[in-house]
Amino acid sequence: MTSMTSKTRKFLRLGLIGFGLLGAGCGQTSYFSVDVIVSGATGRQRNSMAEVKSVQVNTSGAISDESSFLLQGFPRADNYVYATASGGQIILGRFQYGTGSDSGKVTFDVHVKDGSLNDLASGSADGTIKSGANVAMSVTVDPVDSWK
């Protein structure tokens, strides 16, 4: 009888630990909300943004899925209304990236390209994972001399 009770308690403890691990974010996805901002005077001119035909992002660090992708919606329409950050800098695009890792850092390497796949601007930044939460961050790309 006593051993039966102890076994039942043991199973209950194991169950609670399992649910606790699930509730604590074990296996949950952590997200980054990333704004791509062009620095300098170019980043404040809307006509310059019309030259951007694609934006490639390479990720590294504590990632669990794809590590290279193209941002959607490029090239933008002529009448596209860009959002702006503080100081009037144009936010070229905003994307979300998720990782299954519970801790660590994720590095975002962004390349803004023209129609010939030449780099117009590039830059990188890293963000620290907050398990199960969404971390807002920005990657500022510096335009090449020819795009300034």
Next chain:
Amino acid sequence: MVPRDRLFSRTRTPVICGAMTTSTTSKLHVATEDDREGGGGRQGDSPPRRPSRGRAVLAGILLVAVGGAPAFATPSVEGAGARSRNAPALDRTVELRLDGRTAGRLLAETKESDASGGGDKAKADETPGEKGDDGVKMTVTKGAPPASKSTGSEDTFAFVKDWPFWAIVGGVVIVGASVYMINRNSSQDRACPGVYNAGCFGAK
């Protein structure tokens, strides 16, 4: 001691005592002088009579004749023990369709029983398993036993009435639903909010 009036008929012919069967012919009791003199002493008032040689010969002839003749007093149903070994085989044959293990065990038991009753030589000579003690010829056939007749659909699905069956079914259903829900919730496509004008990437 045998009374004189039973030993001899009025015609002075010997009388066979007991049941007149072929098996009891050896017990044929023929009255002799010893029966009348030594066994009975003075019996009755008639003087003792000495059997003549002719009577003895006649008794012997009768003995031979009766021994070879069919015994009408023999019961119609003859016991197996009284049956001659030269008698024809019984018409009744029991065929047991047994599997290999059961047949072997049965043969072994038959051998053991024959070995234990080793005093009876006639029994020992008999092939084990060929004929039983009751004279019934048994044929042991190796092979799969015949399929037992199904007693009906009620017995076939009797397990449905037992609670462990439903406990197992319930457990399976609950576990299946849980696995399905967990899998669905973990792999469902996460909609990309509209604020992300450049899309959503990485893990969902």
